[in-house]
Amino acid sequence: MVPGAADGSYPYAFGEDDREIKGASVAGDAARLDPGGTYRGTLPDGATLLYRLDLDATTNAYVSATAAPRPGARVASADGLRVSVQDADGHLCSTGTVHFGPTRSAHPVAAWAGRETGEGGSYLCRGAGTYYALVERRGAAGVSGASSSSGDWDLELDYVTEPGPRGTGDTAPGTWNSAAPEPLSGDPVRRVGGAGFAAARALEQGVWEDDVRPGQTRFYKVPVDWGQQLYATAELADGTGGGDDGGDGGGFVGTALTMSLYNPVRGRVDDAETGYGGERSTTSLRPLPPVAYENRYASEDRIGAMRFAGWYYLAVHLGTPVADRFGDGPFGLTLRIRVSGTARSGPVYMGRSAPGGVFEVTAGTRREAVAGTGGGPGDGSGGGGGPGSGAMKLVAAGGLGTGSLLVLWLGLWTLLSRRRRPRRTG
Incomplete structure (x- = not known):
């Protein structure tokens, strides 16, 4: 065990x-x-x-x-x-x-x-x-x-x-495209999820791989701006969880994998679930509207929750009953994230949110998503947040500001990534 x-x-x-x-x-x-x-x-x-x-x-x-x-x-x-x-x-x-x-x-x-x-x-x-x-x-x-x-x-x-908005009337949400696009394809990139909202791993649009064990929950976050739509699919790989960790490798678990979406204030948006019988299994969130201030006036809760721009959180949980049938894992997990639509201006607020900037997607936010920051303690990755995370902690102890720290860390991450690229021959 x-x-x-x-x-x-x-x-x-x-x-x-x-x-x-x-x-x-x-x-x-x-x-x-x-x-x-x-x-x-x-x-x-x-x-x-x-x-x-x-x-x-x-x-x-x-x-x-x-x-x-x-x-x-x-x-x-x-x-x-x-x-x-x-x-x-x-x-x-x-x-x-x-x-x-x-x-x-x-x-x-x-x-x-x-x-x-x-x-x-x-x-x-x-x-x-x-x-x-x-x-x-x-x-x-x-x-x-x-x-x-x-x-x-x-x-x-x-x-x-x-804060309240300036010049935004109370209007019903507009029409939107509710057709689900084809899930993204391509070679996945490994990003290890965190063990809580504060430790969520940053993702951008793409195909991402991780692994998860029965009883474990992985947290990720994706920036979604005003006017953009988020689509997410979670795929559990086939197999019996590997190794000698028990499980008879047969049967079916009716609800094995749950993917929950939360908005920038950690408000629940929607869930997606799938069973598991030892073969590849996939679940996707239902199509959601573009992020808009007026979504809050919708009668359906999941549409009303898409009222803010900012970080949207995905919590992926593998149920403990999976271990009884297929062992303790780990089980391969693939996330396919699509963010469609052109970002547009949001409401003009009459004041500042607390914390500041929680309803914004800035250039710094997008750099975080590209670099894949987060993960943090308890993510099963040895506490690392990607290349250079140890150096990041040392620099933070030295008292640099957040902006300077982010720039320095991103530069170090880029340098290490380049060093890992194979040299061309011929």
């Missing part, structure tokens, strides 16, 4: 800047979340945790919670997580729920909720004042605290604010 494989004990990679926080059971004790902050805590079994948000009358606020069951946890398909935002009087602004699903496999899942000041938000939640984010475990029949999994879950909170 590979340590941390089929027992669901792969660790979740929290952000290095996450702050410790303790959720409260009553509103009067709720700790305040700072705009742009990320936090780390625990979600006990049966608890509903509250956190305070201090909001003005014009800013949209989004809270995403990622639950990561601890090593050895067992979950049912109906177990999951719910996030809600309420005003001081208990009026519900919005809520979001996510379940572990038919893989019956413990893995990181994220749900989101928010306070919106436009026509898409609740009328009772448009004023300035104190609001609360509530995070709770869900179980069978949607009952709060009825999770079949005992023990604490690790919890990561992400709090993002979006």
Whole structure:
């Protein structure tokens, strides 16, 4: 048995800047979340945790919670997580729920909720004042605290604010091409995914290869600008997982591989799933609209979630039941990523988001995608983030700014890549 494989004990990679926080059971004790902050805590079994948000009358606020069951946890398909935002009087602004699903496999899942000041938000939640984010475990029949999994879950909170736009009316999303293109072909390039949102491996359009073991979740991120569409396909290679790690090599696992898409505020967009019987198996996200501000007024949640430009995250999970049939792996994983459409200008915001630049795709963002930064601790790649990652950490310790560091690292990455190219003969 590979340590941390089929027992669901792969660790979740929290952000290095996450702050410790303790959720409260009553509103009067709720700790305040700072705009742009990320936090780390625990979600006990049966608890509903509250956190305070201090909001003005014009800013949209989004809270995403990622639950990561601890090593050895067992979950049912109906177990999951719910996030809600309420005003001081208990009026519900919005809520979001996510379940572990038919893989019956413990893995990181994220749900989101928010306070919106436009026509898409609740009328009772448009004023300035104190609001609360509530995070709770869900179980069978949607009952709060009825999770079949005992023990604490690790919890990561992400709090993002979006200023109001200048001169953008509340309009319904326009028509868009909903036909799925042919998946990209070509020789894949290896990129090892990370073990959390903060450690997600950057990808651009292309064909990418990795591997994954039962119980493991790989995180990736793709820049998608205003006016662009994202398509993603995940392919699990044929075979029995290789080696002497158990499994009878027969049968079929109904839901083996799950690919989840999250938007720049870690809000769930959609999922794609596939079974596995030892032969190559593929799943693709349903076609999504081009990124547009007005998507938030759509009646369908997955379209409404495509409301921001920025990094979009893919979380690919291989269910623990695969190990019983086909061994502990690793199993080959191929991602085919297509970003179509010409980038266009987005809304003109009356202020800055927190964190800054979260709803932008800049030249630096695209360089990250080309270089394949990220991965980080817990990605199974020895902590490396690609060529030169060790040098990057040393330089960072010396106190260089982020911009200078990125330029230096990209230069080093290019140099090392050139050295690895075979020389021409003749």
